[in-house]
Amino acid sequence: MMASLSRVLAVLMKEFIQMRRDRLTFAMMIGIPLVQLLLFGYAINTDPRHLPTLVELGDDGPAVRAIIQGMETSAYFDIQGMIAPGETDDALRTNETTFILVVPPNFERDLLRGEQPDILLDVDASDPVAAGAGAGAFPQIVASATAEYGSGAAAAATPVIHRRYNPAGETAMNIVPGLLGIILTMTMAMMTSMALTKEAERGTLETLLATPTRPLEVMAGKIAPYVLVGAMQVILMLLAARYLFGVPFLGGAGAFIIAVALFILVNLSLGFLFSTLARTQMQAMQMTFFVFLPSILLSGFMFPFAGMPGWARFLGEMIPTTHFIRAVRSIMLKGADMADVWPSLWPLMITFAVIATLALTRYRRTLD
Amino acid sequence: MTGIAIEVEGLTKRFGSKTVVDDFSMAVPKGAIYGFLGPNGSGKTTTIRMMCGLLKPDSGTGQALGYDILKQPREIKSRVGYMTQKFSLYGDLTVRENLDFMARLHALPDTRSVVDAALEEYNLTPRARQMADTLSGGWKQRLALAAASLHSPGLLLLDEPTAGVDPKARRDFWDRIRKLSRAGVTVLVSTHYMDEAVQCDFIAYIAYGRKLIDAPSDEIAARVGLHTWRIEGKGLQPVQDALEKADGVDQIARFGSAMHVSGKDADKLERAVRQFEGREGLTVSEAKTGLEEAFIYLMTGAEDNFS
Numbered sequence: 098m099m100a101s102l103s104r105v106l107a108v109l110m111k112e113f114i115q116m117r118r119d120r121l122t123f124a125m126m127i128g129i130p131l132v133q134l135l136l137f138g139y140a141i142n143t144d145p146r147h148l149p150t151l152v153e154l155g156d157d158g159p160a161v162r163a164i165i166q167g168m169e170t171s172a173y174f175d176i177q178g179m180i181a182p183g184e185t186d187d188a189l190r191t192n193e194t195t196f197i198l199v200v201p202p203n204f205e206r207d208l209l210r211g212e213q214p215d216i217l218l219d220v221d222a223s224d225p226v227a228a229g230a231g232a233g234a235f236p237q238i239v240a241s242a243t244a245e246y247g248s249g250a251a252a253a254a255t256p257v258i259h260r261r262y263n264p265a266g267e268t269a270m271n272i273v274p275g276l277l278g279i280i281l282t283m284t285m286a287m288m289t290s291m292a293l294t295k296e297a298e299r300g301t302l303e304t305l306l307a308t309p310t311r312p313l314e315v316m317a318g319k320i321a322p323y324v325l326v327g328a329m330q331v332i333l334m335l336l337a338a339r340y341l342f343g344v345p346f347l348g349g350a351g352a353f354i355i356a357v358a359l360f361i362l363v364n365l366s367l368g369f370l371f372s373t374l375a376r377t378q379m380q381a382m383q384m385t386f387f388v389f390l391p392s393i394l395l396s397g398f399m400f401p402f403a404g405m406p407g408w409a410r411f412l413g414e415m416i417p418t419t420h421f422i423r424a425v426r427s428i429m430l431k432g433a434d435m436a437d438v439w440p441s442l443w444p445l446m447i448t449f450a451v452i453a454t455l456a457l458t459r460y461r462r463t464l465d
Numbered sequence: 466m467t468g469i470a471i472e473v474e475g476l477t478k479r480f481g482s483k484t485v486v487d488d489f490s491m492a493v494p495k496g497a498i499y500g501f502l503g504p505n506g507s508g509k510t511t512t513i514r515m516m517c518g519l520l521k522p523d524s525g526t527g528q529a530l531g532y533d534i535l536k537q538p539r540e541i542k543s544r545v546g547y548m549t550q551k552f553s554l555y556g557d558l559t560v561r562e563n564l565d566f567m568a569r570l571h572a573l574p575d576t577r578s579v580v581d582a583a584l585e586e587y588n589l590t591p592r593a594r595q596m597a598d599t600l601s602g603g604w605k606q607r608l609a610l611a612a613a614s615l616h617s618p619g620l621l622l623l624d625e626p627t628a629g630v631d632p633k634a635r636r637d638f639w640d641r642i643r644k645l646s647r648a649g650v651t652v653l654v655s656t657h658y659m660d661e662a663v664q665c666d667f668i669a670y671i672a673y674g675r676k677l678i679d680a681p682s683d684e685i686a687a688r689v690g691l692h693t694w695r696i697e698g699k700g701l702q703p704v705q706d707a708l709e710k711a712d713g714v715d716q717i718a719r720f721g722s723a724m725h726v727s728g729k730d731a732d733k734l735e736r737a738v739r740q741f742e743g744r745e746g747l748t749v750s751e752a753k754t755g756l757e758e759a760f761i762y763l764m765t766g767a768e769d770n771f772s
């Protein structure tokens with residue numbers, strides 16, 4: 098049997114025609130790689146620099162200034178100001194800063210006396226990748242800044258690095274809470290958008306619309322089962338995190354449950370919104386993918402948030418996943434409570450309100 | 466107004482630049498079986514959807530069971546049963562689950578007994594656990610009717626309920642429609658079958674979005690004003706060829722060994738057909754004008770504002 102070229106061409110032409118008709122799919126096919134390329138190319142920085150750094154200044158003098166100067170020029174640290182001794186824990190827990198340089202009292206005097214005083218770098222190591230490079234460079238910076246005080250090979254000061262929240266620098270610690278956000282984003286938004294588009298695609302929407310059912314009733318009824326699915330996913334992942342990867346859970350359960358519930362609602366309403374825009378399940382899936390991609394790349398899940406350029410961080414702040422991951426990491430790894438993660442919770446609340454309203458107003462009460 | 470189940474006035478619906486339903490008015494008396502006929506794409510489905518609030522008309526007004534079709538769609542939806550042209554229940558639910566779902570959407574008290582009664586009434590009990598997708602065409606229609614009438618609506622809108630269904634199942638289906646009608650339910654049913662049309666109390670015929678006629682079904686032919694003769698026998702083709710050119714003949718319909726010759730002018734038509742009277746093997750007799758002849762005649766007169 099011979100393959101007929103004209104039949105191959107016939108199929109090929111038909112595919113092209115269908116591809117052209119489905120504008121959205123076509124736009125996605127072009128758009129997704131482009132977005133991916135731009136994000137990977139410009140936003141992602143696996144060797145993050147300019148991470149926020151605060152200084153607890155117990156002493157001041159030429160040596161201290163030389164060390165701070167050295168940190169600035171290394172480009173790993175972005176010295177943003179001073180911090181009082183009692184506030185360091187809070188600043189790290191609330192993600193205000195990644196590093197805190199602690200200069201002990203009498204540092205200059207002890208240095209001159211040759212007592213090799215400690216100089217401390219407090220590191221938020223919950224994201225080991227983000228903090229790793231700066232922490233690694235710190236001893237060298239201290240050594241060269243204080244070289245003139247030393248005698249021979251012995252270092253003049255003793256750099257001490259204090260890795261907080263994840264002393265062993267295990268990546269699982271950071272990835273597992275992040276994965277929670279990513280998986281919820283993916284499954285929740287996709288499942289709802291596809292389940293609802295299915296009704297329109299199969300014509301069952303007409304049956305539904307012909308009954309006195311209200312849009313809100315449909316939305317609530319459609320979403321509720323997936324809230325349950327989401328809750329199951331979370332429980333499973335928490336158990337796996339704890340018993341397979343040894344990820345601790347230090348913070349408040351209340352804050353965690355609220356964060357998770359909010360985030361699930363955000364994604365379900367997003368799925369609902371997509372279903373009002375997409376005509377086919379295929380399109381619904383692609384829309385979720387379009388949100389999913391930046392959620393992976395810009396949320397701080399895969400690459401350190403603090404290491405991204407300003408515009409990428411700005412985009413990242415728009416993504417609910419960013420706030421969720423931030424909150425969950427703080428709760429699980431840093432023992433944060435409700436008040437600590439509030440800055441991440443209110444953006445989720447606003448997002449939910451906006452998306453749900455949009456979805457409900459867009460939901461068609463007729464077949465028009 | 467108590468005698469009217471549906472009354473619409475000047476309904477118009479456009480999709481893009483195409484006017485699909487154009488200034489459509491009609492009144493359906495309570496308790497009647499009202500036939501809704503017209504060629505494909507004439508706007509039957511669109512009109513029915515506007516009547517039950519599924520589509521918003523661009524202009525026009527109307528009421529169904531006393532509720533405004535524009536302002537009170539929810540009241541209408543809870544009192545009207547709508548059977549879609551395309552099967553639109555859940556294929557991946559069983560027969561019982563589908564009925565159960567519909568009963569709950571209508572917030573019926575005692576769902577279980579309502580569904581049991583419907584299963585029994587429509588002989589669906591043996592198939593209660595079968596997936597709706599795996600039902601054959603006739604059974605799907607039966608399930609759809611059961612679902613549409615579950616909440617005892619006072620008005621049923623049936624959109625080509627018997628399309629693609631075998632003759633026995635169709636007859637069966639119409640027995641049910643008549644039974645519902647006897648129980649006081651008003652039925653608006655669209656169909657392409659003439660044998661179903663004659664069973665309706667009233668008929669509206671719509672083409673290209675415009676209503677061409679509405680009348681009691683036994684008055685349609687008279688209203689159209691068409692007269693018909695029947696010629697029976699062998700070798701009809703030359704007769705047909707001759708008659709097609711004859712004065713007074715407006716339309717000819719062939720049925721195997723017979724043909725119906727119709728025309729508006731009774732005298733001219735009679736003269737035209739009588740010339741074949743007495744020809745060997747042919748019998749010529751006056752006949753009743755059927756619905757089909759009347760509709761086809763109406764259609765040829767209607768302008769095609771779609772093309």
Ligand SMILES: Nc1ncnc2c1ncn2[C@@H]1O[C@H](COP(=O)(O)OP(=O)(O)OP(=O)(O)O)[C@@H](O)[C@H]1O
Nearest residue numbers: 480485503504505506507508509510511512550625
């Ligand atoms: N959503 C829509 N968008 C655009 N055109 C539409 C839409 N729905 C229906 N139409 C057009 O409106 C016209 C009337 O359609 P409708 O389905 O009402 O006809 P119908 O009388 O029910 O036909 P049939 O006997 O084939 O079921 C058709 O030309 C159809 O193509």
Ligand SMILES: [Mg+2]
Nearest residue numbers: 509510550624
């Ligand atoms: Mg139709």
